[in-house]
Amino acid sequence: MELRTELTPPALDESMVARLTKLAEEIDCGHPEQTLSQLSEFNREAMTELGFIDFQGIYGGQGHETWVRKILAAPFERSVADVTRGELIELARRVMESDGAEQDIDFWLNMLAINIPSERISDLIFWPDEYFNDVSYSQRLSPEQVIEIALNDRDVLLKLNRPWFCSRWVTALDRFLSVVRGRKRPFAGIHNVQVKGQALARPE
Incomplete structure (x- = not known):
């Protein structure tokens, strides 16, 4: 079953993903006082308010690029007023069958929780x-x-x-x-x- 745009992960600017991934790697592996400029640049471009601690340990649980994609997709996780039971079932199916990349599955799971x-x-x-x-x-x-x-x-x-x-x-x-x-x-x-x-x- 095809899902409408409101229920699918957003298309991301791949050049932005690459830049933010590099910054995330530097912050995750760096020192808080030596990565202030990288943190400021990341928040400015991603329109977030993350702190140094939010980047720590990313590498241990997932790839930096996957983490960045989740961060950029988060603002699109919202309630869809006329969502149908069939659409919720399709979201659940995709999550249960791991029918997509890690960040996509995370997006669909969050959409279920919200909707x-x-x-x-x-x-x-x-x-x-x-x-x-x-x-x-x-x-x-x-x-x-x-x-x-x-x-x-x-x-x-x-x-x-x-x-x-x-x-x-x-x-x-x-x-x-x-x-x-x-x-x-x-x-x-x-x-x-x-x-x-x-x-x-x-x-x-």
Whole structure:
């Protein structure tokens, strides 16, 4: 599925990326008092307000160019008012299948967190056992299931203040999530909750 421009990483000026990468390398490997001019130049060109400490240890976790690309893409990570469920599913698929460069995957993951919105979407995708607080949880979720669960998370519903949200639904949702986590027996109306034919709750 193709994504519209608002949901894709921005096209960057490659000459700027090269200049900022060189500056980032010098700052990361330099001394705070000896890299003041490089830091000032980086912030001026990238329109950031980073400090010396922000550059330290970049090399240990990722390439300087990848880090620079993430910095330049950050201002484009924003809420898209009319984002669709299908687009969220495609974003999740790209993240889960690593369908792109590291900085692109990082961009799509941040877009998911902003547009669901959910600060725990990365846990749901990469560490579902932590999301469900169940170390024995081993079910592999599909992109459709990830978005279904994330959109129906209690905290997300409260943030969105959806008009159909009520205490009765909260109770039902809490019970449903407890079924997914395998901690309680299903109750009437939740036995056969599925996403496109795939049961979300694992069998007992």
